[in-house]
Amino acid sequence: MRRRSSLRISGMTSKSCSDSAPADQLLALDNQLCFALYAANRAVTARYRPLLKELGLTYPQYLVMLVLWQQDQNEPAPKVSELGQRLRLDSGTLTPLLKRLEERALIKRTRGAEDERVVRVALTPAGRALRELAVSVPERLMCGLDVDPAQIVSLRDELRSLLEVLEGAEPTAQ
Amino acid sequence: MRRRSSLRISGMTSKSCSDSAPADQLLALDNQLCFALYAANRAVTARYRPLLKELGLTYPQYLVMLVLWQQDQNEPAPKVSELGQRLRLDSGTLTPLLKRLEERALIKRTRGAEDERVVRVALTPAGRALRELAVSVPERLMCGLDVDPAQIVSLRDELRSLLEVLEGAEPTAQ
DNA sequence: TACAATTAAATTGTGCACAATATAAATTGA
DNA sequence: TCAATTTATATTGTGCACAATTTAATTGTA
Numbered sequence: 506m507r508r509r510s511s512l513r514i515s516g517m518t519s520k521s522c523s524d525s526a527p528a529d530q531l532l533a534l535d536n537q538l539c540f541a542l543y544a545a546n547r548a549v550t551a552r553y554r555p556l557l558k559e560l561g562l563t564y565p566q567y568l569v570m571l572v573l574w575q576q577d578q579n580e581p582a583p584k585v586s587e588l589g590q591r592l593r594l595d596s597g598t599l600t601p602l603l604k605r606l607e608e609r610a611l612i613k614r615t616r617g618a619e620d621e622r623v624v625r626v627a628l629t630p631a632g633r634a635l636r637e638l639a640v641s642v643p644e645r646l647m648c649g650l651d652v653d654p655a656q657i658v659s660l661r662d663e664l665r666s667l668l669e670v671l672e673g674a675e676p677t678a679q
Numbered sequence: 680m681r682r683r684s685s686l687r688i689s690g691m692t693s694k695s696c697s698d699s700a701p702a703d704q705l706l707a708l709d710n711q712l713c714f715a716l717y718a719a720n721r722a723v724t725a726r727y728r729p730l731l732k733e734l735g736l737t738y739p740q741y742l743v744m745l746v747l748w749q750q751d752q753n754e755p756a757p758k759v760s761e762l763g764q765r766l767r768l769d770s771g772t773l774t775p776l777l778k779r780l781e782e783r784a785l786i787k788r789t790r791g792a793e794d795e796r797v798v799r800v801a802l803t804p805a806g807r808a809l810r811e812l813a814v815s816v817p818e819r820l821m822c823g824l825d826v827d828p829a830q831i832v833s834l835r836d837e838l839r840s841l842l843e844v845l846e847g848a849e850p851t852a853q
Numbered sequence: 854t855a856c857a858a859t860t861a862a863a864t865t866g867t868g869c870a871c872a873a874t875a876t877a878a879a880t881t882g883a
Numbered sequence: 884t885c886a887a888t889t890t891a892t893a894t895t896g897t898g899c900a901c902a903a904t905t906t907a908a909t910t911g912t913a
Contacts, residue, residue, distance in 0.1 A: 531817045532810070534745045534765065538831050539723050541838035543742070544767050546720040547870080548845040549713050554871090555851050565899060568717070571708045585862065591708065593718050596862050598900050605898080622861040622908050636706070643705045650848050652841070657712050660837050664715035667826070667834065671722040674824050677729050721900080728901090739869060760891065770892050772870050779868080796878050796891040 552650075556642050560635060566606060567639075568592055569599075573612065573628050574636045582615070582627035611635060726824075730816050734809060740780060741813075742766055743773075747786065747802050748810045756789070756801035785809060 534540050550564045557567050572591050576583060583591075585599055592599075603626060606612045611632035617623040647654075708714050724738045731741050746765050750757060757765075759773055766773075777800060780786045785806035791797040821828070 529749075532745055532748055532814060534742065534749060535839075536835075537745070537817070538835040538838075539727065539738075540742060540745075541835045541842065542716070542720045542723055543738075545838040545842045545845070546716045547767060548842050549716055551871090552845055552848075552851055553713065563898065564713075564717075568708065568714060571706055571711070571714075574706055575703075575708060586860095593721060594899095595901065597864080597902080598898095600863055602899075616862095620861085620909070624862065640706060643711070646851060649851075650844060652844050656837065660834075660841065661710075661712040661715045663830065663834050663837070664712075664719040665709075668715065668719045668722050670824060670826050671719070671726055674726075677726055677820065677823075725901090737868065758891080768869095769871070771872080771894080774893055776869075790892095794879070794891085798892065 552646060553642070556645055560638055560642075561609065562635075565592075565594075565598070565602060567642075569602065569606065570611070570632070570635065570639070573626065573632065574639070576628075582625040584617075584623045584625055586623070588626060606632075726820060727816070730819055734812055734816075735783065736809075739766075739768075739772070739776060741816075743776065743780065744785070744806070744809065744813070747800065747806065748813070750802075756799040758791075758797045758799055760797070762800060780806075 530536055553564055553567070557564060560567070562570065569588060569592065572583070572588055585596060585603065588603075589595055589599055603612065603614055607614050610629055613627050613629055615625050615627065617625055647657075704710055727738055727741070731738060734741070736744065743762060743766065746757070746762055759770060759777065762777075763769055763773055777786065777788055781788055784803055787801050787803055789799050789801065791799055821831075
């Protein structure tokens, strides 16, 4: 059984699926969580962009590098599928992205000897070195931004809870 | 002067831009608001996808339709640039998207008579009719999701505040 | 051992996002 | 008046996302 998210309020099962607000309100763009999420995500990405450009990385490439930088050096290099699980991305997205990182000599892709189907992704020395340039990114991102760090943390946690609920839920019936 | 967002806590200017947590923590994927936002946004979009597929719409197309459905019929049809402002998208994104909606006969793009540069986007009867099918989407999306509506609202408002801060802030120095 | 089923990654095709540039219309100013 | 500038949209090119399919390797099983 999947763990309950903190978004749940005990005894309450979301909204009763029969009650409905006026359609005008339900379909108003600014009432939608989905649009707030969509717009905020792109605004955050846009704010990262110039900083990551200095590193020669796109935003999704940066996320991949974050995973690799966090990897224990003693562990075997992660598989493409493991990166995918972590980032919620499939091979259709990751394969070309990883090829670009390999062209830039930041990573090395190696087909496994034990199992010829898997590809393991390891940092090159250059990829590891890039981390030194990246450490200043989170801080520089926040600099000049008029936000309360505590609220950032709580927003992050609420988003994680939402993600957990969404991933645990049955897919919407088609 | 731009209005202050509620994310701000009086007298507090984000984090002092010199203090720094250990780099291990700063760069940890799961500590990043940006990843929570990125993953949650895609998870929400994925949950919309099967419902929107019934309408023959992609998620960004749905957002455009939300704006058009909300338009006052007595007002002149919105310009491409006005849709862009509302959705934070530029013509490079909107032009092909609107062409696809026009191919589906949901909208009509008309070059302005007063000013030949502007293109106005109006619903066709079919586009207006699609709204009837769309009204059930928000509700069906939430159904079976184990979330507290009040938390959705507060999350939405926090995201709006974040968006406001980001849009008001100076761009990050490159 | 054969061979169907499964698994991992790659490929293909569509549709965003967005930077950079182009085109064409409107406006401004000498 | 008309060249220069500005404005609105379109175009081009790159890089995601993701569905659907393909390829190749492995596993399970008769």
